[in-house]
Amino acid sequence: GENVEQHPSTLSVQEGDSAVIKCTYSDSASNYFPWYKQELGKRPQLIIDIRSNVGEKKDQRIAVTLNKTAKHFSLHITETQPEDSAVYFCAASNNNAGNMLTFGGGTRLMVKP
């Protein structure tokens, strides 16, 4: 089955700096890659996603890049703010894998004011 690895497990940045979180996946058939944000004590919420037919997608301060050849994708947050502090999860799925979404282990991002 699919295996998704996420790095780093913790990331501390100064407010205004950029943050990058990286994920690798094992199943070359995976074609959908969402990112979820989970604030402390709350439920995960989708912040951005990308399909395998595009290499990059942006939404204001957030961007995701995908390299299908290398089987890795990354989340980029620019101009970080204290409210960006949360745990971020990447995930991968494909419609051939028994309808399963496989998550990475998570990255705890701390933005210091």
Place this chain on the structure above:
Amino acid sequence: NAGVTQTPKFQVLKTGQSMTLQCAQDMNHEYMSWYRQDPGMGLRLIHYSVGAGITDQGEVPNGYNVSRSTTEDFPLRLLSAAPSQTSVYFCASTRDYPYGEQYFGPGTRLTVT
């Protein structure tokens, strides 16, 4: 809309006890799933359903049963609780599988002593 709801919010069980975690959604989503969240391990899929009457196993199904008699409800049963099942459990639903946003419930924190 209430979205995805879960009950109870907290539960303490003794080893060997059984219980049912309730999940309901009012968005008419066909696809529903159960995840467990453990520190450093992300969200792992337990069971999922692509519609009423159809369920399948996820990554970590042992010790859990599910049923889907209606579109709205997707209960998760712990047959004989073990300390290894101490975790936070999230139910999720989505309309546009496999490319759609997963809407998560608020979670159930379960402790097995």
